[in-house]
Amino acid sequence: MVASKLLTGVARTFGDDEIIVSKTDATGRITYCNDVFIRLAGYTESELLGQPHSMIRHPHMPRTIFKLLWERIGAGNEVFAYVVNRCKNGDHYWVLAHVTPDRDEAGKVVGYHSNRRTATAQALAVIEPLYASLRDIEAGTADRKAGLEAGWARLHDILAEKGGDYDRFVLDI
Amino acid sequence: MIALSSISKALVACLMSAAAGGVAAVMLAVQGHGVTAALVCAAVVANAVGFHFLRRANSGVAKAIHVMEQAAMGNLRVRVLNIRGTGGIGRLQRSINRALDQFEAFAKEADAAMGAALSSRYYRKIMPRGLRGEFVRYSHCINETMDRMDEQNRKLGMFTSRMLKDAVSISMTVNEGAVANAEIVASIDQIASQTNLLALNATIEAARAGEAGKGFAVVAGEVKALSNQTARATTDISTRVANLRQEMAVIVNTMTRGSDAIAKGRQSMQSMGGRMGTVSQTVADATDSMAEVSRILAQQAAAANQISGGVQKMAHLAESNAIAIEKSSSALINVEGEVAALLALLAEQDIPNKIIMLAKADHVLWKKRLVDMLIGRTALRAEELSSEQQCRLGKWYYGPGSMPFRSHPAFAALEEPHRQVHREGIEAVRAYNAGQVEIAMERIARVQQASLGVLANLDRLLEAPTTPSAGRGAF
Ligand SMILES: Cc1cc2nc3c(=O)[nH]c(=O)nc-3n(C[C@H](O)[C@H](O)[C@H](O)COP(=O)(O)O)c2cc1C
Numbered sequence: 001m002v003a004s005k006l007l008t009g010v011a012r013t014f015g016d017d018e019i020i021v022s023k024t025d026a027t028g029r030i031t032y033c034n035d036v037f038i039r040l041a042g043y044t045e046s047e048l049l050g051q052p053h054s055m056i057r058h059p060h061m062p063r064t065i066f067k068l069l070w071e072r073i074g075a076g077n078e079v080f081a082y083v084v085n086r087c088k089n090g091d092h093y094w095v096l097a098h099v100t101p102d103r104d105e106a107g108k109v110v111g112y113h114s115n116r117r118t119a120t121a122q123a124l125a126v127i128e129p130l131y132a133s134l135r136d137i138e139a140g141t142a143d144r145k146a147g148l149e150a151g152w153a154r155l156h157d158i159l160a161e162k163g164g165d166y167d168r169f170v171l172d173i
Numbered sequence: 174m175i176a177l178s179s180i181s182k183a184l185v186a187c188l189m190s191a192a193a194g195g196v197a198a199v200m201l202a203v204q205g206h207g208v209t210a211a212l213v214c215a216a217v218v219a220n221a222v223g224f225h226f227l228r229r230a231n232s233g234v235a236k237a238i239h240v241m242e243q244a245a246m247g248n249l250r251v252r253v254l255n256i257r258g259t260g261g262i263g264r265l266q267r268s269i270n271r272a273l274d275q276f277e278a279f280a281k282e283a284d285a286a287m288g289a290a291l292s293s294r295y296y297r298k299i300m301p302r303g304l305r306g307e308f309v310r311y312s313h314c315i316n317e318t319m320d321r322m323d324e325q326n327r328k329l330g331m332f333t334s335r336m337l338k339d340a341v342s343i344s345m346t347v348n349e350g351a352v353a354n355a356e357i358v359a360s361i362d363q364i365a366s367q368t369n370l371l372a373l374n375a376t377i378e379a380a381r382a383g384e385a386g387k388g389f390a391v392v393a394g395e396v397k398a399l400s401n402q403t404a405r406a407t408t409d410i411s412t413r414v415a416n417l418r419q420e421m422a423v424i425v426n427t428m429t430r431g432s433d434a435i436a437k438g439r440q441s442m443q444s445m446g447g448r449m450g451t452v453s454q455t456v457a458d459a460t461d462s463m464a465e466v467s468r469i470l471a472q473q474a475a476a477a478n479q480i481s482g483g484v485q486k487m488a489h490l491a492e493s494n495a496i497a498i499e500k501s502s503s504a505l506i507n508v509e510g511e512v513a514a515l516l517a518l519l520a521e522q523d524i525p526n527k528i529i530m531l532a533k534a535d536h537v538l539w540k541k542r543l544v545d546m547l548i549g550r551t552a553l554r555a556e557e558l559s560s561e562q563q564c565r566l567g568k569w570y571y572g573p574g575s576m577p578f579r580s581h582p583a584f585a586a587l588e589e590p591h592r593q594v595h596r597e598g599i600e601a602v603r604a605y606n607a608g609q610v611e612i613a614m615e616r617i618a619r620v621q622q623a624s625l626g627v628l629a630n631l632d633r634l635l636e637a638p639t640t641p642s643a644g645r646g647a648f
Contacts, residue, residue: 018303
């Protein structure tokens with residue numbers, strides 16, 4: 001697992017007319033990933049299927065954002081979030097992820113779905129410093145749980161300054 | 174397997190050819206054709222390899238069929254998993270997944286955008302980035318529609334809130350008006366009941382005075398009739414005001430249910446317009462009836478004055494009735510106070526021809542002061558009484574306020590009796606102060622006569638078809 005922590009600092013990109021798609025079961029294990037996903041992440045399909053989605057988690061992602069993500073989709077809502085992912089070889093790629101519950105014909109949630117689009121440089125100019133500050137706050141306490149709570153509080157302070165609506169904030173930048 | 178696919182048929186052919194080849198190889202070996210048997214064996218092995226690949230292709234196609242069958246049923250969540258190779262079958266499977274990725278992404282976006290529009294979050298549009306071809310075109314089309322919905326919704330919202338504000342301010346004005354009306358009604362009520370008392374008193378006195386009190390009794394009867402008329406007018410106003418209030422409540426209620434208004438938009442606006450029309454009609458009606466009441470009041474005051482004239486005569490006829498006269502007169506004093514209060518209230522209201530009505534009442538009160546002097550209630554000096562130019566009617570008559578009435582014959586006819594009222598009144602005070610009571614009484618009788626002329630001409634003016642706003646702005 002030491003190898004998985006390696007970061008090259010190399011950014012990978014994909015086309016504006018491409019979407020990176022993945023699906024998970026209700027617990028977050030990957031049940032499908034498309035060819036764009038496979039190309040960017042650098043894993044094979046069989047390496048990815050059945051694994052937890054945190055397999056491509058990048059250490060720079062604040063935990064606060066994933067807490068927000070799970071809270072939203074757990075309540076049956078859609079969520080947009082800027083996410084940086086880590087490739088198998090330590091490269092990374094930024095995406096604007098849209099995560100939604102997948103429902104069967106009866107309306108029951110059977111898993112989750114994510115479409116990821118390219119992130120604009122303009123958005124990243126806002127997001128990267130924000131995530132860096134959240135990460136610092138999260139790491140600022142000895143207790144992991146307290147760190148997450150502090151990050152959560154900070155995010156909501158920032159949102160309150162910008163009008164209080166996370167969706168508007170994330171779609172407007 | 175009733176309907177076999179081409180691949181399945183090829184698989185069956187492979188099996189048959191392998192079986193035939195196997196049998197041939199054994200037969201050739203038995204017959205001692207070693208080389209030929211080995212060749213046939215090689216053919217059988219090649220056949221087996223072909224069979225293997227054909228089977229793989231068959232299962233790849235089967236997976237694709239399974240996914241597409243579900244997609245054809247409207248399930249966009251399915252995908253082909255464990256795709257192998259870059260050959261035709263692998264490409265087919267990837268293309269199926271890509272197509273489903275596009276379909277599902279568009280469906281999810283459209284779903285989210287429409288859901289957001291339902292709760293007026295028009296900023297949540299379809300994100301066309303990552304979509305391709307016709308999906309992009311459809312996305313732009315839907316987004317444009319949402320922009321337009323947003324704009325219309327904003328306009329409608331602005332319109333509704335403006336209407337709501339209007340309604341609230343109208344209802345406030347009407348309420349204020351209603352309070353003012355209620356005050357008027359209350360004071361009219363009071364006057365009516367006091368006039369009734371007065372009439373009762375006068376009737377009793379007339380009976381006591383016998384023959385001499387006959388004229389007095391007639392006046393008393395008239396006063397009673399007037400007070401009944403006043404009471405009727407009062408109820409009339411009350412009902413109208415109540416109706417008006419109710420009508421306003423309905424409007425405000427209608428407008429508060431703003432969310433319905435968005436759906437029923439135009440329709441409710443139209444009916445709203447209708448209602449507004451009704452309301453303004455009702456307000457106009459209420460104003461009319463207030464004018465009517467104030468005219469009745471003026472007449473009533475005149476009648477009250479006649480009573481006081483009668484009372485004066487009675488005082489001369491029978492000194493012994495002095496106490497009774499004093500009683501009636503003190504009731505009159507109350508009436509005077511009420512009339513004055515009413516005048517102040519009337520002055521605040523915007524009623525057409527207000528000035529003329531006020532002038533009538535002014536003159537009644539003016540005459541009453543003369544009578545008060547005669548019965549010794551007040552002392553008057555000639556200098557205290559205004560000339561015909563200085564009174565409220567005079568200021569109006571000789572000022573710009575009367576412009577719209579000047580061509581009316583009653584206007585010219587009004588001047589002489591009005592001048593006479595003032596001249597005779599002032600002379601009456603002079604005579605009374607010089608101790609010539611008889612002369613003073615004669616002059617007051619002339620005041621009374623002239624005053625009838627003033628009132629009659631004023632009434633003609635009130636009925637004149639001049640612009641109804643003629644009386645406004647005179648103050
Ligand atoms: C549909 C779906 C897609 C997800 N995509 C990602 C992703 O691209 N990158 C990522 O780091 N986490 C993703 N997550 C969140 C992970 O499940 C996980 O919460 C996150 O990686 C944090 O992992 P941790 O809780 O182990 O720290 C996704 C979750 C779901 C349900």
